Amino acid sequence: MSAKPFSFPIKVIPADIDFMGHVNNARYLNWVQDTVLAHWQKLAPAEEVASKAWVALKHEITYRKPAFLHDDVIAETVLERIKGARSFYNTVIRRGEDVLAEVKSMWCCLDAKSHMPARISREVARDYFGIDTRKPSPDA
Template identity: 90%
Template sequence: MSAKPFTFPIKVLPDDIDFMGHVNNARYLNWVQDTVLAHWQKLAPAEEVASKAWVALKHEITYRRPAFLDDDVIAETVLEKIAGARSFYNTVIRRGEDVLAEVQSMWCCIDAKSLRPARISREVAETCFGLPGKPKAQTGS
């Protein structure tokens, strides 16, 4: 089983445009955040969405091409793996066939009340996000 891509449409707004006439680089990070959170909210069970929150730990972004006002932009993200409270996403932002940016990001899941790191259950990782669970330990013979 492998994780399935999640697609999120993006509307380029006048406030996204910088002095050079294209989308400001910082706006791409907002798009990644919007996409990752929408992915979680769409696929996770309601009780998980209500009890958990996300904070970004790291983003590595490669800009390929600029985006402009009124472009039809799509972000496609894949949850690559979950390790404890951390989740690793790959997000590609496109305009048609053109790749505008590629982003690898690491996020920490936190308990919404205590704000402490919180693990995603194996069951949620497997059933909701299509991530393979760890193999069960074999008993000795």
Template identity: 85%
Template structure:
């Protein structure tokens, strides 16, 4: 089961543009990070947001079309699964109906103070993200 999609608007600014005149590929990953963090901050309780942080473990990105200065794009992300301290997201970045990039990413939730992996509680996973929390060990998927 996956949670509901979360949309995050993005305005392409001059600092996003590379020497080829379009958005630099690395910026897409920044957008994914901004989107995933905004999703967490919107849905998680304030005490969870304050006590947890996120680090990226893996990104798999497929670039479809370039984005350009002043484009208005939307990053839409879906939390597909929570497994222990890891969360798995699928994010699609669009300009209107055009898909610009598709990103599968894996994130690790960490305790903000100790910076050690921290599980998302079953209650937060079910109440905020509408999904079961899985306790299995990560097997490299």
């Protein structure tokens, strides 16, 4: 079973540009958040989207190259694994073939009403995201 990748186009706008003339590093984290949330909203069933919310727990970002105003940028993300209420994403931000940034992030799924951690069902993880949440066998 293979996780389903998701691509999210990004438009670099003047507000993204810092005093050095390129996209401010903090904007990359906004792009990751936008991408992960769009991934969930696009692939998950409507009732799951309505009943769940997401908060970021951790981001590890490696900046490779700067982005500039009017660049055609795309974020490609994949949900690599789910453990309990936590989801682990890998996102690569590109301009053409150039990798601008690589981001590993951990997110917590919450019940939208109680704001308590909530698990994604095995069926949703498997059927909509291509993730097997079963524990590997001792032989694996």
